[in-house]
Amino acid sequence: MVAAAAIGVCYYPEHWPESMWADDARRMREVGITRVRIGEFSWSRLEPEAGRYEFDWLSRAIDTLHAEGLGVILGTPTATPPKWLVDAMPDMLAVGDDGRVRSFGSRRHYCFSHIGYRRECARIVSELAKRFGAHPGVVAWQTDNEYGCHDTVRSYSQSALLGFRHWLQARYGTVAALNEAWGNVFWSMEYSSFNEIELPSGAVTETNPSHRVDFDRYSSDQVIAFNKVQTDVIRARAPTHQILHNFMTFHVDFDHFAVMDDMDIATWDSYPLGSIDVFERDLVRKSIYARTGDPDLQAFHHDLYRGTGRGRFGIMEQQPGPVNWAQYNTDAKPGMIRLWGMEGFAHGAELVSYFRWRQAPFAQEQFHAGLNMPDNTPDRAFFEVEELSRDLKMLGDMGTAAPARVAIVYSYEAQWMLREQPQGRNFSYIDQVFSAYRSLRELGLDIDVVGTNADLASYALVILPSMPYVPDAFASALKAFQGTLLVMPRTGSRTRSHHIPDNLAPGPLADLLGIKVTRVESFRVGSAVPVTYDNETFRFDRWREFVEVKSADVIARDGDGHPALTRKVRACYLTGSPDRALMERLFGRLVREAGVETQILSAGVRMRGRGRYRFLFNYGPDPVEVSDYLKGDIVVGGKRLEVGDIAVAREAR
């Protein structure tokens, strides 16, 4: 888009007197910012009543930024439809799983399935693209804002019901085929017409998981279709502009790979402190990293979104200090604002854009820090961004993210299937993926997170987390893969219709793995199963499978003597959910066997390579010696790496 490694900022000219704009733009440039996102919540200002467009203020704002050489990323305002539009079309409001209409007064109140609202979006985006599609100050467009935020992907509205019925008809053709695919005979749930089908909500007990998984797929498809309405309009009128969206943390309700088919760059919103407060369940870890964020969470998303973006990604919103939306909102340890930004670049980001230029003194986010305080004096983040800008100048052209030898295969559909029928309450796809990621990264490895369409040829090791449904094409790719493959439990345990396969799990991978899964169990941590591997005892901590070994070697056994790890040539299968220690031991052995070097990192120290540079980050809790980790010329940082600090080496090799 945008640039090789640009610093950006999110800016709301509509919140401030026009008299401040020029000074804002000047100071942005001075601090090293080159990209500015604007406009994404401003519909009520762009169109104060139906059909009355007021774009001049926006034009003047873009001109002002452009005058300082800043490239504008223009947000479409569709995440906040104004009240007059909602009142004119009240059935555009989403409906919750509780049956209540989700009302006006905040944001994201629309239903993705509502065709009328899609038309309104096409209209406003079209008008914007008409006016700004050729503006030299505009470099890119952001569609909407944070699809799915506040649990908004699935809606239970009348629009969604009708849309779902059509979608099912297109998918199954006949209702008999649907009855068969869902197994509706089970509890007399058979339908005689698509018009009889309802949304999976409000039933007495669990609805059919095939029904729910299809509703998950349908809902994901609506996000894709909704987004495409906008990209089509923008492509038509602003063909040279890049298009992106700002994705979120651990958000899984729609298929980001599929959305990216219509987009240029994947960006995401990185809030390390808010995220550790929301997502970390270990209270000790939550406390240790409360003011730095989790050492792996940001990196994971960088690698994931680089994967969904086919190599192109950025951070659209980077936390600049305390936020307002977590249960507890700590301040960042000094240095972290810079560190988080540089870590993005180290993973290959083209853009790191801070949210926001100036703290808003009103409305929902007044507690959200910015680069400047509400009284317009620079806050600490301002100075850290300035330092980051100086760092970037020193590094010059960094090239692209260093190629990884290890990949994790990631699937949104796997997440839906496991969520809809978890079988054990503690079974979480995303936990498993992130645990695997952490374990690999603590070995000092660069990692790719890829979809099922990725070319696997360059990897020494591929980890396949639990993927219930393995499409045929992907099964073939796995069979063709020449490196080491580690398959985690539950893989291949379901068909596309969410049935158990005729040959039982691992279904299409049965021959590749040489096993058959005959029974599974889930359990609490108190009932964990010991596993002996590499002469030590580890644990399956929540899941165990019993397998019949057809043509594989048994590498490890559980405490009851059942196979725990099998291997057939290069394809390994783990029969349970490994604890972190087993993951690290196993991954370490597999990767070293494959000839990849590892380096055990201490606590919060992490590394990543981009181009000829190797970056070192210290999330704490203790300072470390740089020479223990980096070789070559140190171009950023000194000998000792304090908590919150960065070191960068130009590598000889």
Next chain:
Amino acid sequence: MVAAAAIGVCYYPEHWPESMWADDARRMREVGITRVRIGEFSWSRLEPEAGRYEFDWLSRAIDTLHAEGLGVILGTPTATPPKWLVDAMPDMLAVGDDGRVRSFGSRRHYCFSHIGYRRECARIVSELAKRFGAHPGVVAWQTDNEYGCHDTVRSYSQSALLGFRHWLQARYGTVAALNEAWGNVFWSMEYSSFNEIELPSGAVTETNPSHRVDFDRYSSDQVIAFNKVQTDVIRARAPTHQILHNFMTFHVDFDHFAVMDDMDIATWDSYPLGSIDVFERDLVRKSIYARTGDPDLQAFHHDLYRGTGRGRFGIMEQQPGPVNWAQYNTDAKPGMIRLWGMEGFAHGAELVSYFRWRQAPFAQEQFHAGLNMPDNTPDRAFFEVEELSRDLKMLGDMGTAAPARVAIVYSYEAQWMLREQPQGRNFSYIDQVFSAYRSLRELGLDIDVVGTNADLASYALVILPSMPYVPDAFASALKAFQGTLLVMPRTGSRTRSHHIPDNLAPGPLADLLGIKVTRVESFRVGSAVPVTYDNETFRFDRWREFVEVKSADVIARDGDGHPALTRKVRACYLTGSPDRALMERLFGRLVREAGVETQILSAGVRMRGRGRYRFLFNYGPDPVEVSDYLKGDIVVGGKRLEVGDIAVAREAR
């Protein structure tokens, strides 16, 4: 019904190609199965559209089973009304306490109060009975399936409202009588017409407990009436067939004694591993018994349902491996599938029927194990059932359950009254009953669980758990009882209208017990009250009463010097909620005083007598010596009893 001690299985021919049926039937017979339950969820196949009956497939299925000598238990399909019926009569759907209609998509979506739906049930059951009432392959009928499952007894629909008003009019005659009975003057809740009365839901704060208890009674009565619609039809057309229903674990929302007035045999659905996961609150105990189930839970229900069934009971669904519906679904320790079955027989079961023949590869229960895997290979349960079948052959005719010398009196109404006004959040009728049961059983005793109509003459000791309302007839029975009586707190503390009696608690038992209760308190475990008994200190752990002693002896006192246990002749009263240690000590003393022998059992070892046999079961965690527990000839098992194993002795005495 059925047989003296039959093994059965639940089977769904409609889920499988007809070509598999004959082989299924043959293998059932070979493994020792003699009874097969079918049909109970198949309405959409029996009547695919209104009035179009398709019974031929069912007839062929029954024929196929009958050809192998298997007796069919035919389930009425009324737990799963099909979509066309719901769409034709949408107000038949139940309504939740949250005011939402409980929608189609799973099962049990009907409202018990809906007269139109009752008519539809009569119709379909009548057609089935017409067709199969004289079929030689059918031996019994199961009405509906698991009444009350998924909290479906109480519905807040318009049908329920109108039904409740009629029921109240019939009960009270005049609204003035109702106002008096409920004490409606209290907060100006007086009504001037039955039509003003609403369901006890959605109010600002607690509604009148008399109102709620009457709604509990009304709702229970609807289950009874709903069931009787079906039994009347079946009796008319299949007069020689037995009728049963499959009851549930710790389910208390309707009066099972009353339902059984119209039935022949009480059966229940026994899921030891799912149940311990759902019901056990002690995490250590939950972990120890995660793969065996609680050592007393199954036995308690055997004894309870033998009581509700006036001596005749069975297990309709017996867990065969992991289930799908608990938070965590562990696999059974080897041996337990057989053990649970034999334990049912030891308590007098006529039938132990496993659920299900083959694991379903689709819909809600695909994670629920069966005797066979989805690919039709036998699972472990298959072989354990085979072994159970061999055991049974060795035992021959076992006679009936051995007569118990100790009884616990059980009351559904007591449960409702205590739930509607618990006064202490940890006060649970069912907990108290089950704790008492466990304590008695750990003393090696055979126990009866009986209703208030039971003949108490043969018992040495009767335990009366908290029963707020003591009907006059039962009070007379207690006065006439010649054995030892232990009355637990809160008994006699309410009238039928849920008032405090004029003479205060224990109301009609005041003379029998020689005390008056003047004040009560509830408390958290941290505020427990010490009790000195038998020279040791125990605790009242959640409830204490202050009593005025009129004509009783004080046997024990609490730490503040108040009476803790009183005795007048043979009638004892406990003034608080005893901890488990106090229960065991006290019950042990009372029962031995009454001349009944006890034997302290270790951890998970349990015993039961049937006919001349005495059965020993080991739920673990450790192996034990059989000779420590059993005398006489060992006819099943060896000297040492492993965890998950069984021993049976033919007793000399």
Next chain:
Amino acid sequence: MVAAAAIGVCYYPEHWPESMWADDARRMREVGITRVRIGEFSWSRLEPEAGRYEFDWLSRAIDTLHAEGLGVILGTPTATPPKWLVDAMPDMLAVGDDGRVRSFGSRRHYCFSHIGYRRECARIVSELAKRFGAHPGVVAWQTDNEYGCHDTVRSYSQSALLGFRHWLQARYGTVAALNEAWGNVFWSMEYSSFNEIELPSGAVTETNPSHRVDFDRYSSDQVIAFNKVQTDVIRARAPTHQILHNFMTFHVDFDHFAVMDDMDIATWDSYPLGSIDVFERDLVRKSIYARTGDPDLQAFHHDLYRGTGRGRFGIMEQQPGPVNWAQYNTDAKPGMIRLWGMEGFAHGAELVSYFRWRQAPFAQEQFHAGLNMPDNTPDRAFFEVEELSRDLKMLGDMGTAAPARVAIVYSYEAQWMLREQPQGRNFSYIDQVFSAYRSLRELGLDIDVVGTNADLASYALVILPSMPYVPDAFASALKAFQGTLLVMPRTGSRTRSHHIPDNLAPGPLADLLGIKVTRVESFRVGSAVPVTYDNETFRFDRWREFVEVKSADVIARDGDGHPALTRKVRACYLTGSPDRALMERLFGRLVREAGVETQILSAGVRMRGRGRYRFLFNYGPDPVEVSDYLKGDIVVGGKRLEVGDIAVAREAR
């Protein structure tokens, strides 16, 4: 009202046969009772159908009480509108935040905004005042009952919506002014008409906090207006009678200071055991004081309601034994019924009225103890009240509450603003206020709790808990104040419209305090920040601010070196939330510097002065020596003060 120090009781003649009334009245007099509250839930008896008044029974009841010299406090019955009225005007029912109508069947089901219901209240109160306004037996009126109980202040009904729109129009004049005041540009939340505005409920995520705070203010104003409808009617027809309302524990949903503008005496309902069960989060403390109540909770409310009542207050309902509404309902330790009563008098109460005369044997509160049991025998409370009455005779005229040298400023609006945007989940205004109160009281101090209109001149130390919006008049009062002022964090951080002030926090107090707050953070207990003060280490346990010191001294610093306590002349600012130890140390030093003597009290021992008397109370857990605390002649009690006992000294000084 009423008397200098009267004992009262709550009585429900409508619950009992008229034949009992005379004996009840006689025994009330004998036990020392002089005031009786009646009538407040009796609408269905006063007006059994629309327009048919039946006041004779009430008149006879009042006559009966009057005949024994008892003064009646007559409750208006508006908390329990009868069914016929609700059915005639169904939209008078309140609507919950969940969108459900809150239905008939308990109490407080009306919506404060409903004009029709206000008219009905005016009518029934007018009829009552007409009949009893001149009755010599009536001394006072209680309006309604426990405004706000069961979360009833805020309603989401159509009446509330329309009322809110009118209220906003009156407050802002134009919708443009409202958009500006709320900052609606933020997420395109701008309105073009007041008719577009909805209630802040059901939105996808957080609504605008300015919107919510205005709805809190609106809802509080409806309580005030609702109450004034009744006081206007009563003043007109009973001009010599006192008017009061019975407030609640830690209830904050309406502005009690504002309601008291139309009232004579503030009374409240004191339930020490129910309250500790509901409000105490520390389980150890909850257990220690389970049977005595929290040593400070009652006192805090006495001082608060004495403040809202401008010096005049009482207890309308005093717990007499176990209640029915907490999770656990313990019995009181012997002596506490008397102690709680005397503690009320010690703090200046004019009335301590016990709830209720006789335990009701029916309906919702049958587990709530009374002075008499349901069978009309006296319960323990009866005898403790008798003893309290003898104590009072010994003390004679006690004068008024001793003047306090320390005040805490209390604000309902502060509570709303902090609740609507807490920023840290553990941040609680009421917790902070109560912690400060406890810390001061453990220093043996008499304390005033006052509003922003209070005259501060007499105080040596004023504590200002977090008050986001500081009105100009109050800022001026603080500047003029000559004593020591301690300001707690977040004070002055918002404008009236809930914006961050232009000069940032502490806004209007910037010059007085000499600081500017530049950033804030909230955190869990595990991330607490050490603070060094007075050579010891304490903690900020949930909140920290970073301040720029303009013209103040830094008295203490946090562990990162940031200012923790600043002081400019006599105005101190604490930059974080102090733990209890820091509060006690800091308050102790400040108060002693100001020349006020302190005395550290042990565990549950507490003191208060009234007139020339000093009272000592022992909440436990251990007995103490009276001479360690009291000087002068001991007029009540002995040398040793047992748990649950009282001592009173006539002070020499």
